[in-house]
């Protein structure tokens with residue numbers, strides 16, 4: 001469900017024509033839809049409402065301030081994985097008491113920031129991290145609200161690089177070692193042990209791994225309870241996928257909620273979640289202009305002005321992104337198989353191979369679908385290419401919510417040493 005549709009032959013984001021945005025802002029450009037963000041957040045939040053927890057948007061999936069503010073106004077919290085993301089969430093208007101800090105390697109400075117801000121919860125992923133957080137909290141005279149992230153040893157996720165819940169992954173405390181870690185945590189005076197967290201992976205298209213993981217969480221909560229350690233919070237992490245391809249069947253949030261209810265619903269804990277991709281993925285397009293059509297000896301290349309540095313998912317995860325022309329194709333028109341590639345000097349700078357598309361020519365605009373999550377946030381300036389601007393559409397209005405930097409700005413942090421001057 002999204003709000004990018006053709007109208008009179010032109011692709012629109014809500015009530016704004018994409019080519020009008022490109023006219024104003026240039027290409028390439030990321031375009032996000034407020035109505036889509038809103039709908040995805042609300043469907044998910046409504047599904048989990050009965051569990052009384054937070055829905056914390058995973059800022060790493062889309063770190064744009066205006067996007068986060070849009071969600072914050074709907075009641076979203078934020079799941080952050082660095083001090084930088086914590087600052088972004090606060091600047092976007094997320095109240096500290098709706099922020100969860102995740103991640104395997106928080107620095108002392110990041111712990112201090114989290115405690116000073118007074119955030120809802122810090123998810124701790126190892127025993128040494130428990131010890132450091134305890135020390136930092138004691139030095140500040142506060143108690144840190146913590147959950148332990150456990151690793152349930154469940155395989156899930158759309159690609160090996162985004163599977164996080166197997167025991168060979170770096171994440172979480174092995175679930176078999178968790179009871180001892182909890183006993184240790186409860187002995188530390190600087191910690192207030194609130195709950196348990198899991199996050200088993202990303203782009204998960206099937207409910208079974210969630211059920212397996214949640215059942216292990218259930219066992220752990222009951223085992224700890226029998227041991228005199230009673231937890232009041234469960235954090236499910238994120239991970240529910242989005243359809244990147246037509247026909248990709250992803251279970252809808254109410255079905256996910258049913259699994260939560262059957263596995264954890266009777267424990268009397270508040271249950272929070274940290275969705276990222278699910279909220280932002282289909283709410284964004286990356287729009288790019290065709291620069292050249294190049295006839296190779298065996299392939300036809302569409303060379304476009306976006307590249308792997310702007311949207312790295314195809315290069316990094318062999319990910320599929322739907323590609324549609326901004327001018328609506330003539331129905332029934334024969335397609336041509338294109339390799340859609342960017343200008344970066346790497347073979348990996350390939351968005352799609354042998355993709356059937358309507359005939360393209362230089363100057364045509366195309367849109368990469370489902371680019372709202374792990375798109376702009378993962379972009380870099382590789383090849384000294386400026387970061388792509390981001391635009392937020394709301395009904396019939398749009399605004400640039402991050403502009404394209406100038407070359408001076410891109411170079412502003414660099415300095416030639418005196419001996420080279």
Ligand SMILES: *Cc1c(COP(=O)(O)O)cnc(C)c1O
Nearest residue numbers: 058102202238239274275276277
């Ligand atoms: C990445 C991440 C998320 C969000 O994952 P999605 O697949 O985008 O929903 C949530 N929680 C943690 C701890 C993460 O690392």
